[in-house]
Amino acid sequence: MAAGFFVSCAAQDLVLPPPVKTGGKPLMEALNDRQTTREFSDKELDSQTLSDLLWAAYGFNRDDKRVVPSANNKQEFTVYVVMKSGIYVYDAKENTLIQKKSGDFRTSTGKQDFVAVAPVNLVFVADMNLMQSKETANADCGYISQNVYLYCASAGLGTVVRGWFDADEVRKALELGENQEPILTQTVGYKK
DSSP, rough: OOOTTTTSSSSSEEEEOOOOOOOOOOOHHHHOOOOOOOOBBBOOOHHHHHHHHHHHOOOOEEEEEEESSOOGGGOEEEEEEEETEEEEEEETTTTTEEEEEEEGGGEEEOOOGGGHHHEEEEEEEEETTTOOOOOHHHHHHHHHHHHHHHHHHHHTHHHHHEESOOOHHHHHHHHHOOTTTEEEEEEEEEEE
């Protein structure tokens, strides 16, 4: 990672710059450009792009409300960010990535070859104690994933949402509790 890429808050945690909430493509253009990518460059995302991506995925746009809806406002998801440098949890209130583990665990997030090449793999994990059903969690996860697609279309990035992963391997790598369920994974990076 290049020097100055992130400002450290703790030795392993990564403080992101404030997300830029203006600009980008108009919505109709982003919808038109939305597509799935399965070939990625290994070029890392800069800290501003990562901050903007995560805010679009699951940030707060009001004091206690997210950029995506959730059933009964349960906000049951945790977004894990798996990069070459480690596994992180996105803390939207602090706009910080809290490191859970160091090391490259990208291959744990899916069975496709590109997960090891792309710089970012997101894992959307639901706290099933907060949900009435897995179906509701699935719907809420879809909102997050679609926001990632639209941000990527607007920012010139590639992305693919993936359900093809070994849930037990993901649970082990992320050290999830028994009530935490990985619903989807999503790869993000520059198109090859």
